[in-house]
Amino acid sequence: xxxxxxxxxxxxxxxxxxxxxxxxxxxxxxxxxxxxxxxxxxxxxxxxxxxxxxxxxxxxxxxxxxxxxxxxxxxxxxxxxxxxxxxxxxxxxxxxxxxxxxxxxxxxxxxxxxxxxxxxxxxxxxxxxxxxxxxxxxxxxxxxxxxxxxxxxxxxxxxxxxxxxxxxxxxxxxxxxxxxxxxxxxxxxxxxxxxxxxxxxxxxxxxxxxxxxxxxxxxxxxxxxxxxxxxxxxxxxxxxxxxxxxxxxxxxxxxxxxxxxxxxxxxxxxxxxxxxx
Ligand SMILES: [Zn+2]
Numbered sequence: 201x202x203x204x205x206x207x208x209x210x211x212x213x214x215x216x217x218x219x220x221x222x223x224x225x226x227x228x229x230x231x232x233x234x235x236x237x238x239x240x241x242x243x244x245x246x247x248x249x250x251x252x253x254x255x256x257x258x259x260x261x262x263x264x265x266x267x268x269x270x271x272x273x274x275x276x277x278x279x280x281x282x283x284x285x286x287x288x289x290x291x292x293x294x295x296x297x298x299x300x301x302x303x304x305x306x307x308x309x310x311x312x313x314x315x316x317x318x319x320x321x322x323x324x325x326x327x328x329x330x331x332x333x334x335x336x337x338x339x340x341x342x343x344x345x346x347x348x349x350x351x352x353x354x355x356x357x358x359x360x361x362x363x364x365x366x367x368x369x370x371x372x373x374x375x376x377x378x379x380x381x382x383x384x385x386x387x388x389x390x391x392x393x394x395x396x397x398x399x400x401x402x403x404x405x406x407x408x409x410x411x412x413x414x415x416x417x418x419x420x421x422x423x424x425x426x427x428x429x430x431x432x433x434x435x436x437x438x439x440x441x442x443x444x445x446x447x448x449x450x451x452x453x454x455x456x457x458x459x460x461x462x463x464x465x466x467x468x469x470x471x472x473x474x475x476x477x
Contacts, residue, residue, distance in 0.1 A: 201407055202253040203246045204296045204348070206287050206339065207239045209260035210305040210314035211355025213375045213392040216384045221314065223262050234389045235260075235303060236267045238354060238375065241393035242302050243275045245400025251407070255296075259287035260303070285455075286462060288339045291346050298407025299343050300352035300400065301367075304359050307334030309423075312358040313376065313384045318465045322472050324445075325423040328457075333420075334359075338461070340366040341454045344413040351403040354396055356384055371403040418457040419450045422464065425477055432471035436463045 209221045212235040219227040243254045256277040258266055263281045271277065283289035291299060306312025309325040310332065317326045317335055326333045328341065336359070340350050350367035353360060360372035375392040376384035387395075424430050424445045433439050433447045438460060442448040447464070451457040 201251045201297045201404070202255065202295050203251045203351070203404070203407060204288070204290050204299045205239060205242055205254060205256045206259050206299060206301050207235070207256055207266060208287065208301070208303040208305065208335070209235050209265055210316070211303040211359050211375070212238050213389050214386050215303075216313050216376070216386070217382050218314070218320070221260065223265065228265075232265050232267060233270070235265060236270050237389045237393050238396055239266055239302055240271050240275075241396035242300050242352065242354070242400045243272045245397040246300075246404055247272070247274055248397065248401040249404025251404055255290050257283075257288065257290050284459075285342065286458065287335065288342050291343050291348050294346070296346070296348050297409050298351040298403070299348050300354075300403070301336050301339065301350060301363070302352070302354045302396075304336045304353055304355040304363075305334070306356070306358050306362050307332060307337070310334070310358075310362075311378060311381075312362075313356045313378050313381065315381060318461070319469060319472075322425055322429055322468055322477060323422055323465075324425050327421040329419055330421075331365075334362050336363055337366040338454075338458060341415065341418070342458050344415065345454050347410045347412040349406055349408065349410065351406040352400055354399075369406060371399040371406070373399045414453075416452045416454070417450050418452075418454055419448060420457050420461055421446060421448045422461075424468065429468050429471055429477075432467050433464045435467055436460060439464060
């Protein structure tokens with residue numbers, strides 16, 4: 201049995217502030233050890249539950265935050281950027297039985313610690329077939345095309361609530377409780393590691409691959425905080441304007457949808473100015 205761990209940082213233990221997740225800052229250096237602790241706890245729990253292989257895919261920012269040297273030696277990790285499936289890279293080879301979303305967070309324009317969808321601020325909302333979507337929801341639809349169940353979700357309490365929509369069966373661990381976008385009631389890494397390890401062990405029983413889901417077509421609608429960003433996004437083939445600061449794109453598969461989404465975020469990032477956005 202092989203488990204994939206998609207590891208994002210905003211939902212990690214102790215993390216509540218932009219500098220906590222910004223590579224290169226002293227706060228990030230401190231928080232990456234707590235992020236590593238969360239991920240390693242999941243790894244240990246999956247092996248406790250009977251997994252033979254655990255592959256971690258770094259999914260935050262430059263995708264080089266986790267401390268490889270502190271992980272259980274049975275685990276392997278994909279580090280670095282530019283991967284065809286981005287946050288869920290590794291799921292496409294037909295050998296993954298279950299996936300964990302560790303350190304996830306709520307979507308742009310909603311409540312939650314460090315809530316956003318891909319871009320920190322420029323995207324103010326994302327909708328998938330008319331339903332407001334977080335990264336967790338988008339990625340859950342991607343992995344469904346490979347027949348891989350989401351078996352564990354960790355993050356703040358609102359992330360766990362959000363996951364009820366896209367992975368009702370998955371085990372969930374709230375490592376902190378939301379107070380504001382930049383504040384939370386945090387539990388210590390020792391405690392959250394114990395909680396994550398226990399939940400991952402239980403979640404291993406849910407790692408049963410199913411028939412790949414063909415649920416298309418998928419319409420992704422994005423809203424930006426400035427009009428010029430919507431205009432920039434329409435450079436991507438298939439992406440059209442739909443209302444003020446909004447664009448839409450319809451794809452037959454989630455694979456195509458997430459890749460179009462990635463193209464949009466890349467183009468839009470290049471159009472954001474430091475002061476005015
Ligand atoms: Zn994220």
